[in-house]
Amino acid sequence: MRRNISFSRIRPLLIQFLLILILGLSTWELHAQSNYQRRRGRKTGGKEIHLARYDRYFLHYGFLMGAHSSRFSLRYADAFASTDLDTLHSIHGSYSGGFKVGMVMDFRLLDQLGFRILPTVGFYENKIHYYFTTETERDTQVRAYSLVEFPLLLKYKSLRRGNLRMYIVAGINPAFEARIRRQEVDNLDGVARILTVPNHISAEIGTGFDIYLEYFKFSSEIRYSSGLSNILSEEVNIYTRPIKRLVPHHLTLYLSFEGGPRD
Numbered sequence: 001m002r003r004n005i006s007f008s009r010i011r012p013l014l015i016q017f018l019l020i021l022i023l024g025l026s027t028w029e030l031h032a033q034s035n036y037q038r039r040r041g042r043k044t045g046g047k048e049i050h051l052a053r054y055d056r057y058f059l060h061y062g063f064l065m066g067a068h069s070s071r072f073s074l075r076y077a078d079a080f081a082s083t084d085l086d087t088l089h090s091i092h093g094s095y096s097g098g099f100k101v102g103m104v105m106d107f108r109l110l111d112q113l114g115f116r117i118l119p120t121v122g123f124y125e126n127k128i129h130y131y132f133t134t135e136t137e138r139d140t141q142v143r144a145y146s147l148v149e150f151p152l153l154l155k156y157k158s159l160r161r162g163n164l165r166m167y168i169v170a171g172i173n174p175a176f177e178a179r180i181r182r183q184e185v186d187n188l189d190g191v192a193r194i195l196t197v198p199n200h201i202s203a204e205i206g207t208g209f210d211i212y213l214e215y216f217k218f219s220s221e222i223r224y225s226s227g228l229s230n231i232l233s234e235e236v237n238i239y240t241r242p243i244k245r246l247v248p249h250h251l252t253l254y255l256s257f258e259g260g261p262r263d
Helices: 007-036 179-186
Strands: 059-076 088-094 096-110 113-117 120-132 139-149 152-157 164-177 199-212 216-227 243-259
Touching (some): 059 120, 059 216, 096 243, 164 216, 199 243
Antiparallel strands (some): 059 096, 059 243, 088 120, 096 113, 113 152, 139 164, 152 164, 164 199, 216 243
16 A cells, blocks of 8 residues: 655654754865865965955855744634633644755845845744643644745845855745645645635844855855734634734744855
């Protein structure tokens, strides 16, 4: 008999693989940086400067990958205090892991200011726990979904120090849920479950650093995202009735690689 492999089962393995890859690439990058400084190239004050003309170009392309932790925050509805829900003690969201992959388009506006468009696909799994006064066990709703995201970010950079440059980013992130995945989950068996709207927008802020290597620019970044809109579906069932507002929050570690001209 053929077995269907659930995405939620392989998700932890994918997250572990991505975290190991991130640690491995970070270690390799630090080793490579040390080696590159001892190789031939343009030197200033005894230090090799890689990609010296990199920031003069208007547009750069690259790719990114990231591992995130996400959860839902919620606000109770008036129905939470009604007599027919008097056995419901509380509702809480918990953190769950996931990962993202995407492209980088970086536009130069000024020497220390850039604009970034980052088309990204993210894989999420959020849990909401319902606690009752009459039961020791909890009822957990799991919302697994995939998002196509388009972060639009301003990037303010420090002055370059050798091959290192710090920066901060801030902007908005419109996100659209993949319809195929959504229909597959929502129409699974007709059982009531927590439902969300397919589109939302978030505000994002983060910080990181750029390291200029011999052939490309490597960046490591941590970014926080907070939803600006209520993503709770208007469909009313036993899980959505006690909730008035549902908002996603994400904390993500990104690694990005951008190509550049060689001097």
